[in-house]
Amino acid sequence: MATNTLDTLRTTWTRRVRPRLKPLPYLLLLPTLYFVFLFTILPTFKVLRDSQIYYHPNRPDRALDTNLQLPGIEPMPRSIRGPHAVGFSYFRAMFDFNSEIGRQFRQVMVNTLIYVAATVPSSMLLAFVFATLVNRKVRGIGLARVAFFYPTMLPMVSAATIWLFFFTPGYGLFNSTLRFFGYSGPENWIINPSLGLWALVIVAIWKNAGYFMIFYLAGLQNLPDDVYEAASLDGANWWVKMFRITLPLLKRTTLFVSVIAIIGAFQTIDHALVMTYELVTGEADLLLYEIYQQRFVLQNYGLANALTVVMIVILLGLTLVNFLISERDEDGP
């Protein structure tokens, strides 16, 4: 019996494994694997480790009766600079909305949620509208495609700089237009705590709609003609075709675009750096902006690492949701 198992193992090894263990493919993969490991996989674990360490290198290194103001960490005589091991208390602080960190965290998460929920659906809707508009064989339609797509080619910094002017109170183009339509609210969107975030949303929508448009355009051009012909013979009008044929057939495109849109929304804060840089404190903070701020401006290393962990968890969760949805779609009818 034992020899039998050993034999099977040996045959598996000689027939299945050994021929597939030649060094060449691993050597070819080595450069990519090395850099992915060094800059994606290792940092993920490093962040998890460092999120449990309190460290403020810009604070004086003196032993005082220090309250780190973290839940579960008692005040005691020690340096306010650190490093001190604090376990998972940063995460506990984040979800304790009475603490300073907790309040900030809730503000940042609400902002990020509003930002993502406002930019993603509206830029996708606009992208779909653009795609249906430019999916015609008319002279000069190429020009319209260029007009919608060119913001993709601009750096977000430049786009934000241009829009910075449009939001200028008084003579800015955006405000002038709004006034023309009867708007009489506050004009200085950038430093207005409740409007700063919406300024970022507007710039992001303007910049991304054209990019998402090309995916819908490709989707529209791949739709089968015969379905539409059959629908026309059945007397279906434009609206019926749009909602009963086009949109259901573009479900995969929509799923795909929503994924890149959401991940993109989480990782782009260039416009926040230009438009709200050192002007708005806290009110228009997005998650990645807060990470940058905590680590490189306020030098609060532990919190920056803990926030990065939150970000990674969110992104992996989104990937999982996307995976589950696409799996279910393939199983279904």
Next chain:
Amino acid sequence: MARDSLTVSSRAVARMMGRRPSWTNWLVSAITIALGLVWAVPIAWATIVSLRPPGDSLGRGDIWFSSRITAESYERATALAPFFPSWNALSAEQFAARVGVSQGALAVLGAVALLAMAALIAAATRRWGFSGRTTAFLLGAVAAIAALVGLNTYGSFTTSYYSNTIQFVVLTIVVQMVTVTLAGFAFAHFNFVGRRLLFTLILLQMMIPTAVLLVPNFVTVREFSTEMLLIPRAIYYHKFSLYDTPLAMAMPYFGSAMGTFLMRQAFLGVPRDLVDAGVVDGCRWYHLLRHVYLPPSWPSLIAWGLVSTSFHWNELLWPLVITSDRARPLTMGLLRFTQLTDIGAQWSLVMAATMIIVLPLLVAFLIFQRQFISSFLHSGLK
């Protein structure tokens, strides 16, 4: 006959659109034009305002053309910030101090070596079966390097945002092209233990973008040492100072999940029979890659290159973190420029700076729009 088929096709188009009456078509066109104009306003405004004189302040009802069109704002912007490199020749004393007589002989030797290298490339590329265009390209690259070395010997370039961005982008793209091709080839051609696992591991980079990991990656690049090149500390240790260099900006992007995925897809599209024929003919792996896999996959590689170039050209956050002064790229140059105190609300200056950054990519896009749009489409991982 031709006329006939034309009418049929237009009728088919009309049927596809649901036989919409012509006034609907007019309406749709009007909406398209209106939206297109709204979307084009920012770049049109930026272009127009950048052509106003520098000190000209904008006001209510006066935000488009000024009384005259001038390039003064561009001149003033380039004077205020180092967007472009400038070359200063060394004086005779400086040159003597830097080069000396013995180094003069070395320079002659170097020139001979470069010539020999060029001749070698010319001879070798023919043997390896490269086309004349490739030979010309390689020779051009050697000539460009020689020219740069020469200019750096007889003078010095000032650091500038443009040269930093170009170094960053070229370095990233060149390395990426190699790593991505090799990895895509490995996944498409070979069947090896752990293929799925390694592929998933690399795809992880797409789910957790490098921008998100800026905190730990900053430490990695700052503390980059021989240890991270897997050389044990006991044998040799050296800490590289990469902070504030183009290499530091480029490094996290050397391995690319998206590029690997794209090239794997492209290589999987190559007919297996063709590959088998190559194997029967005794091709080694590099012959297969060069003559079987790569020729039909060039469009994918070029598309990836275009997308990657525009992504890195436009990047801000990582360079902002990892550079401080010498290696600042264009995007950071613009960010700092808008924050210069003496700029104030001189919109024409700010817009001139914006246009200086935007123009190369925008012009390339306007010329090759079809290629750009289809590249962005294909890199979207369908």
